[in-house]
Amino acid sequence: MSTENQQKNQKEYHKQATGEALRTVQRRSSEQQLKLFGACFCPFVQRVWISLEVKGLDYQYIEVDPYKKPKLLIDINPRGLVPALKHGEWGCHESNVLLEYLEDITEQHPLLPTDPKSRADSRLWVDHINRNIIPGFYRLLQAQEMGKQTEFAQELKMEIAKIVDAADADGPFFLGPDLRFVDVSFAPWMIRLSRVLGTYRGWPAAAEDSRFGKWLKAIEEHEAVKKTTSDHKLYLDSYERYAENRPNTSQVANAVNSGRGLP
Ligand SMILES: N[C@@H](CCC(=O)N[C@@H](CS)C(=O)NCC(=O)O)C(=O)O
Incomplete structure (x- = not known):
């Protein structure tokens, strides 16, 4: 926290999940082809994260600070927003697009109806x-x-x-x-x-x-x-x-x- 924030006693966004989500982050920390770059507070990330869990996919969760915009995030999303997803060498972003992608690559637990x-x-x-x-x-x-x-x-x-x-x-x-x-x-x-x-x-x-x-x-x-x-x-x-x-x-x-x- 900066000195200015400490003086004003302002709270800052968290940079690591807590509670159940932290346990999931720990369980999902090993190297996988499918990688979700997320931020623990972000609701757009949580959409994709929920879908990965529902579908039971093997994935790696990587916490990034979207306000600091690390290069590994910019490389996938030049706008520097999370969520971003990598699947092998390919990367993509936008929560709704990613939800559709996960639908397309999995047969188990479809979230969209068939009709x-x-x-x-x-x-x-x-x-x-x-x-x-x-x-x-x-x-x-x-x-x-x-x-x-x-x-x-x-x-x-x-x-x-x-x-x-x-x-x-x-x-x-x-x-x-x-x-x-x-x-x-x-x-x-x-x-x-x-x-x-x-x-x-x-x-x-x-x-x-x-x-x-x-x-x-x-x-x-x-x-x-x-x-x-x-x-x-x-x-x-x-x-x-x-x-x-x-x-x-x-x-x-x-x-x-x-x-x-x-x-
Ligand atoms: N339309 C994007 C929105 C994503 C978004 O706004 N993410 C926020 C975190 S909740 C972010 O990365 N913010 C970084 C910034 O504002 O620079 C999506 O649906 O994925």
């Missing part, structure tokens, strides 16, 4: 998550004025209500009893609603008997989600810079502040 129309529907809801829910999450977290916070909380609730309405009536997951593509894409932000928005913006817990409450519980209890989730403190600390809207927090935060699309 083309249902696949398109799933992709449409992932688009809703990317276009409306994720930006809404950061807008609310970065808003400093009470009026704006109330407005953005309302907007985020509306966008979440749309996907909950589209979900299978019995669930508990989006398409029914199993965790699939839409769940994986949404899960990292679902678990950050209580951990991050609950603390910093008073986001209310979902009623346990509501459809969303049931979905959240199933996500929280899923093995692959648990294995890729750190202790609460890691998220609290890592997101303080967003909640205070500190200058140059990240490319995501800058995009939200300037009204541009997310990186």
Whole structure:
């Protein structure tokens, strides 16, 4: 921590996973053809990480600091964002592209349905998550004025209500009893609603008997989600810079502040 941060007692983002996620990092530290370059706090990384775990693939997890942009990250993604994936000599990035790649290379545990129309529907809801829910999450977290916070909380609730309405009536997951593509894409932000928005913006817990409450519980209890989730403190600390809207927090935060699309 820099002297300036120590003086202000500001918390910094973590550079190593904790809790269950740390145990997974340790289990996944040996050399493999498939390598996930991630950062422990990053929800975009967690998407890919969950998919790797669900599919039971052999992979190596490598923690990198995307704000320091080490060469090994830039070599795969010139924009220096995590997640990045290497498979042999080939590398690629963008969480959604990587989720699709993992679908393409594995037969076991497919996350997308088989019927083309249902696949398109799933992709449409992932688009809703990317276009409306994720930006809404950061807008609310970065808003400093009470009026704006109330407005953005309302907007985020509306966008979440749309996907909950589209979900299978019995669930508990989006398409029914199993965790699939839409769940994986949404899960990292679902678990950050209580951990991050609950603390910093008073986001209310979902009623346990509501459809969303049931979905959240199933996500929280899923093995692959648990294995890729750190202790609460890691998220609290890592997101303080967003909640205070500190200058140059990240490319995501800058995009939200300037009204541009997310990186
Ligand atoms: N669209 C990208 C977004 C990835 C992203 O924003 N990752 C953040 C960490 S959560 C990052 O690498 N930030 C580095 C920076 O802001 O310079 C994806 O879906 O993979």
